[in-house]
Amino acid sequence: MKKTASLFCLCILLTITAMAQDKPAYKLFTKAGKDVKYSRMLDELQKADVVLFGEQHNDPIAHWLQLEIAKDLHKAHQQKFAIGAEMFETDVQLVLDEYLNGQIAENNFEQESRPWPNYKTDYKPVVRFAKDAGIPFVATNVPRRYAAIVASGGLTALDNLTPEAKTYIAPLPIVVEMDLPGYKNMLSMFGSNTHGNTKAQSIVQAQALKDATMAYVILNQVVKGNKVLHLNGSYHSDNYEGIGWYLKQKQPNLKVATITTVTQEDLEKLTDENKNKADFILVVPATMTKNY
Template identity: 70%
Template sequence: MMKQIILPLLLILVTFTAMAQDKPAYMLFSKDGKSIKYGKILKELQEADVILFGEQHNDPIAHWLQLELTKDLHKVHQQQFILGAEMLEADIQLVLNEYLEGKIPETNFAQEARLWQNYNTDYKPVVKYAKENRVPVIATNVPRRYAAAVSGGGLAVLESMTPEAKQFIAPLPVTVDMELPGYKNMLSMFGASTHGNTKSINIVQAQALKDATMAHFILQEVGKGRKMLHLNGAYHSDNYEGIGWYLKQKQPKLKVITITTVLQPDLVKLADEHKTKADFILAVPESMTKTY
């Protein structure tokens, strides 16, 4: 009996010691906190209609893994495979397509696409791969001017937008469940509640507009029989809310798999607070260098 107890304890001790010596740059976990290999995750991701890869925007490990996953999924799905990105707004799809097809130079694309400040370090590699391998990239996010309008005046301001504007927005009216934990947490950050001040509620509605719009453009592509890897901030897909919630409202049977990125002091085990945030969790050391 004593031997049965000692052997597992020794195994745990060896594992902890090895982790301390190796200093891994990342670890992958299933949602129940068990360590899992990339190959096992890839096998499951191949079966998804949509993969929501939630990142920390300034984390280099997440961006590297997004690129590697893009390559591997493209090998599997070939012409069926596409990318989607929160970092690109729906109204720049034309210029994005023109760049990917080699019709305009990169300088013009950069000038007109309102690229994020970390595009060159974090997103350019995956866009470059897409361009070189003819992988479509879908700009899924709502144009920021419409999100700003909602932040100022609530979702009602969208009703007066022109038909040309509405083509870049999720179909109206956009339903927002203010009882979802993610949105309630946002309100609490402003010191408000679901019955709190209008300004705070408008900001949460703007967040929901982004989630709903990204889901809308994802579904348009999935409806064509495509398999999408979607890159977005973790807050837009953690806990199966945000984009994933809107996807399920429209297509409950859609196979959606989520990945999230978390930071921890060490990677020996997944912290309880991160379990069940997503189907798979990418854990990165808190000390990891940032891209900005």
């Protein structure tokens, strides 16, 4: 009996030691905070018309998982699949297509498409995968010059754009629901608790212009019959707002699945503040190395 008890204690000690030594790089949860396996999440993502993957731009785990999801969704949807990304602006679609189609060299593409500073480490693998697999890759973000004029003068500043320029943004007029919690938080961040601060309103309108334009480009792919994986900063899709809100305004029955990326000191349990941000929450250790 004593030997059995000693053996039992030893097993418990070894289990605790093994758990203490385990260092997972990430963990997945449902919005309610329940552990979920990648395979189960993938089953749900495959049912969606659009998957919005909200990332922290400097998180390597999110970028790796984006590539893995892209590969697996392509297996499921084959030629009815497209990838979109906030990281490219709509006015570089031509040079993006030329690269994907093998018409121009990679260095020319990287020089002329205005890639983000972390493109080579974080987004290049996904773009190359799309190129090799023949997957449409769409630039979804509004050209920054147009976001800048809205941030300075509000959405009415877009009325003076040429017809050609307007092809790079969502159709006007763009409705902004200032009472959405995310936009209200932005108003507060820029020193306004009301809608009376014109400068703060303009900054929020510039954010909404980005969200509306990304949704517009995504829907163009949906109309073509493609399922879409979209890569964007988490702020553009958290809490089912931003891009998701604009998607639902145009197509209320669209099946949209969302992922967000958060960091926590402890990966064992999803904190209350991170629940309900998205359908699936990717939790990365707070000590994870950042790309910049």
